[in-house]
Amino acid sequence: MAQPTTSPRQNTIRRPADRSEPRPRINRDGNASSGRSKSPSFNWGAALDRWFTDQRSTLTLGVLLMGLAIGLMVAFISYLMNGSADQSVVGAAFSEPLVEAGAETRNWVGLVGAYVAQVFVFRWFGVGALALPIIVFLSGYKLTFGSELLPLSRATTALLFAAVWCSLMLGYIVLVTNSAETASVWCGGIGYEINSALYSLFGWGNLAFIAFLLFFFVVYFFDVRNITMPNFARPADPTREKRRSTDPLQTYAESEFEPEPEEEELEPVDSSETEPSPAQPVNTFVTKATTIEPEVALPEVIAQTTGVTLTIKNRESVTDNLSGTEELSATPAPTFEPDPLDEDDLVAAHGLYDPTLDLPQYQYPIPDLLTDYPNSRKAQVSDDELTLNKEKIETTLRNFGIEIDSIQASIGPTVTLYEIIPAKGVRISKIKSLEDDIALSLSALGIRIIAPMPGMGTIGIEVPNKNREMVSMRSVITSDVFNNNKFDLPIVLGKTISNEIYVADLSKMPHLLMAGATGQGKSVGLNVLLTSLIYKKHPSQLKLVLVDPKKVELTLFNKLERHFLAKLPDAEEPIITDTKKVVNTLNSLCIEMDNRYNLLKDAGCRNLKEYNAKFVKRRLNPEKGHRFLPYIVLIIDELADLMMTAGKEVEQPIARMAQLARAIGIHLVVATQRPSVNVITGLIKANFPARLSFKVTSKIDSRTILDAGGAEQLVGMGDMLLSSNSDIIRLQCPFVDTNEIEDICEFVGNQRGYDDAYLLPEFVGDDGGQGDEKDVDMANRDPMFDEAARLIVIHQQGSTSLIQRKLKLGYNRAGRLVDQLEAARIVGSFEGSKARDVLVQDLQSLEEILKRLKGE
Numbered sequence: 001m002a003q004p005t006t007s008p009r010q011n012t013i014r015r016p017a018d019r020s021e022p023r024p025r026i027n028r029d030g031n032a033s034s035g036r037s038k039s040p041s042f043n044w045g046a047a048l049d050r051w052f053t054d055q056r057s058t059l060t061l062g063v064l065l066m067g068l069a070i071g072l073m074v075a076f077i078s079y080l081m082n083g084s085a086d087q088s089v090v091g092a093a094f095s096e097p098l099v100e101a102g103a104e105t106r107n108w109v110g111l112v113g114a115y116v117a118q119v120f121v122f123r124w125f126g127v128g129a130l131a132l133p134i135i136v137f138l139s140g141y142k143l144t145f146g147s148e149l150l151p152l153s154r155a156t157t158a159l160l161f162a163a164v165w166c167s168l169m170l171g172y173i174v175l176v177t178n179s180a181e182t183a184s185v186w187c188g189g190i191g192y193e194i195n196s197a198l199y200s201l202f203g204w205g206n207l208a209f210i211a212f213l214l215f216f217f218v219v220y221f222f223d224v225r226n227i228t229m230p231n232f233a234r235p236a237d238p239t240r241e242k243r244r245s246t247d248p249l250q251t252y253a254e255s256e257f258e259p260e261p262e263e264e265e266l267e268p269v270d271s272s273e274t275e276p277s278p279a280q281p282v283n284t285f286v287t288k289a290t291t292i293e294p295e296v297a298l299p300e301v302i303a304q305t306t307g308v309t310l311t312i313k314n315r316e317s318v319t320d321n322l323s324g325t326e327e328l329s330a331t332p333a334p335t336f337e338p339d340p341l342d343e344d345d346l347v348a349a350h351g352l353y354d355p356t357l358d359l360p361q362y363q364y365p366i367p368d369l370l371t372d373y374p375n376s377r378k379a380q381v382s383d384d385e386l387t388l389n390k391e392k393i394e395t396t397l398r399n400f401g402i403e404i405d406s407i408q409a410s411i412g413p414t415v416t417l418y419e420i421i422p423a424k425g426v427r428i429s430k431i432k433s434l435e436d437d438i439a440l441s442l443s444a445l446g447i448r449i450i451a452p453m454p455g456m457g458t459i460g461i462e463v464p465n466k467n468r469e470m471v472s473m474r475s476v477i478t479s480d481v482f483n484n485n486k487f488d489l490p491i492v493l494g495k496t497i498s499n500e501i502y503v504a505d506l507s508k509m510p511h512l513l514m515a516g517a518t519g520q521g522k523s524v525g526l527n528v529l530l531t532s533l534i535y536k537k538h539p540s541q542l543k544l545v546l547v548d549p550k551k552v553e554l555t556l557f558n559k560l561e562r563h564f565l566a567k568l569p570d571a572e573e574p575i576i577t578d579t580k581k582v583v584n585t586l587n588s589l590c591i592e593m594d595n596r597y598n599l600l601k602d603a604g605c606r607n608l609k610e611y612n613a614k615f616v617k618r619r620l621n622p623e624k625g626h627r628f629l630p631y632i633v634l635i636i637d638e639l640a641d642l643m644m645t646a647g648k649e650v651e652q653p654i655a656r657m658a659q660l661a662r663a664i665g666i667h668l669v670v671a672t673q674r675p676s677v678n679v680i681t682g683l684i685k686a687n688f689p690a691r692l693s694f695k696v697t698s699k700i701d702s703r704t705i706l707d708a709g710g711a712e713q714l715v716g717m718g719d720m721l722l723s724s725n726s727d728i729i730r731l732q733c734p735f736v737d738t739n740e741i742e743d744i745c746e747f748v749g750n751q752r753g754y755d756d757a758y759l760l761p762e763f764v765g766d767d768g769g770q771g772d773e774k775d776v777d778m779a780n781r782d783p784m785f786d787e788a789a790r791l792i793v794i795h796q797q798g799s800t801s802l803i804q805r806k807l808k809l810g811y812n813r814a815g816r817l818v819d820q821l822e823a824a825r826i827v828g829s830f831e832g833s834k835a836r837d838v839l840v841q842d843l844q845s846l847e848e849i850l851k852r853l854k855g856e
């Protein structure tokens, strides 16, 4: 966790560090403003950024480029066919009226086509100029369809080289055949001029130079590291087709440039000499000690991939020959162990797997989307206020017979910390008991005494500032601490008492429980957390599951559906508000968790990081179900609501995930405004070591969430206590407004995203996903239904015999009643000899359910 950057306090009085001038904020219409007020300066960079991230702009530009490419191609081909006729027209174009010159041109794209072709074909590259419209077309295609026909950067490099090389080669031929008069249009000016200049110096050496140029390009472009003599026992690579189908990057490289190896006869090999060994073909993704399925080992072949030769002797016996292309080894290897170089060669050939290429043009949100609050810069504590407070603390303590050696003050954003070193022999508990007296003498609310200060040997008294500082989201997002950290899931939680920005890694926490009375800053806190993640993570690396029973808090994030949100396959809305759907989603996440554990087990990895690192190095085979696993963060805004309506049904999956999900990258953030024991149950609490509390209404609530008092003394508006690893620290949460969130979501949402939200595994509940109160057959409801329901809820025991005994009913009728209670989701399903779970926690919730049932 966390990582203050500045050194411990040294001065008696610490003031917030000076910060740079506010940076202008760009409105959606392109105007710049400082904070909320508009200013006339215009930020071209941001406007261009926005233009390029607008899908309409990229589509228009893409189609334009493809059209331009077709026009250029037609103009070039036409020029090559009509060459000399148009040369004279273009040459005379500026000496006679353009309209007449245009009428004379034979180029299919008119005078402009002839002119452009004259430059590119005649003056520069000759026939090689045809490469240019292809590059323009590929770029346009990528912008229009968001995918690549061919890997653009590699194709551009190859095509540019081809243009220059063709020009040089044809130039040489034109020169030595003395056919410049008729054929110089084919080689263009570049090839002809360079050959003419060098020919007198090197003669046929020009050809050697041109050939060497080709060799040089092939070596670097295809990463050729050695030349092996042809081995006549080497057949075609049986894995070639497979690799093509799994790696689009490779498809281009192989199909366009790599010569196909010849297919040849094999030497017969005595299969009795080899141990049968299960193995599978080397794929783009290679796992060590891979096994080959029998149907793969088709004909008797030696399969050569980069740097490794597989010797497949017959359908049953397989061995490998690590000595490259040498003779087959007579002694078989017991298992298939590819040369470790093999994996590296695959990475060298195809590069590391990059998940962000899913959305290659994705732009991270820019800081300009966040408001600069210039008036909130400094905590306003005057020297007079500090001296006065110090004197009052000293006097109060002295009045109670407590002498102190020294007192120091540090000004934080919300509170000022006065640190006291008491005189020898003073009992700490005595100072602690004076909390109310000190508050009275300072006439301030929310005084908190920390006795002793952990690791400091002092006693701290926190006194709220009269004028507090608002910590803007922008100031923390643009800070070095946030930008330079290497955390997997960085969340900025606020500023400490010594004005250090506090950034934590959610993946290490690994889950966070948040509480706070209504209006104390919980929703802002959740928005801050989500904003931090969205600013730092690419959509391919992070997925959010948002549960919002209050239905209004998280709706703004709907726009992120095709970038960051995850949902159930049949869900219409990505943000989950309905209790039944919450239960299904939680269970679905448990299935995702189990699936991920299976993948990790199969890959021999201990956690998500190791697994993804292996996948990136192409050591895991996607055909065996392996895939890059994004982090999943589940956010529940208001657990109390869910616990009231679904009780154990939500408690159990939450607890299960909290216990097990850290290793596989599922992290939970659960917020509640009622930190009572029936909401934050022992089971939940035990699995959330990191807990955060905004102001709560009572000391009991504070103890429930933090296992310590203090949260009731906070001063609201994002003032909070974070408890982790048995430390409790006070933080001021940054402020982010809903219109800032709206801007961020719009910025991300307007960009090209995935086709749909990230789909979680399907979960069908006991009732097929349909079951709720509506399934109860109202007409046949037992007259004792309500009474039985109350009995069950009061006793929190779902047993038939309880109903039999207390309501004096026969077994059959009591059994029918329990079935009806189950259908109404008041009790859980039948669990053998155990009593059924009671799904409703208190009578108040039950009455609501009964009222609803009666209304139907």
Ligand SMILES: Nc1ncnc2c1ncn2[C@@H]1O[C@H](COP(=O)(O)OP(=O)(O)OP(=O)(O)O)[C@@H](O)[C@H]1O
Residues within 6 Å of the ligand: 470, 471, 516, 517, 518, 519, 520, 521, 522, 523, 524, 525, 673, 717, 718, 719, 732, 733, 734, 735, 736
């Ligand atoms: N970090 C903060 N800095 C400054 N002001 C804040 C901060 N957090 C919250 N506030 C102020 O407190 C108000 C209430 O905050 P918020 O909506 O987050 O409360 P809440 O705990 O979610 O309430 P509820 O549970 O009723 O939704 C905000 O509108 C804002 O004015």
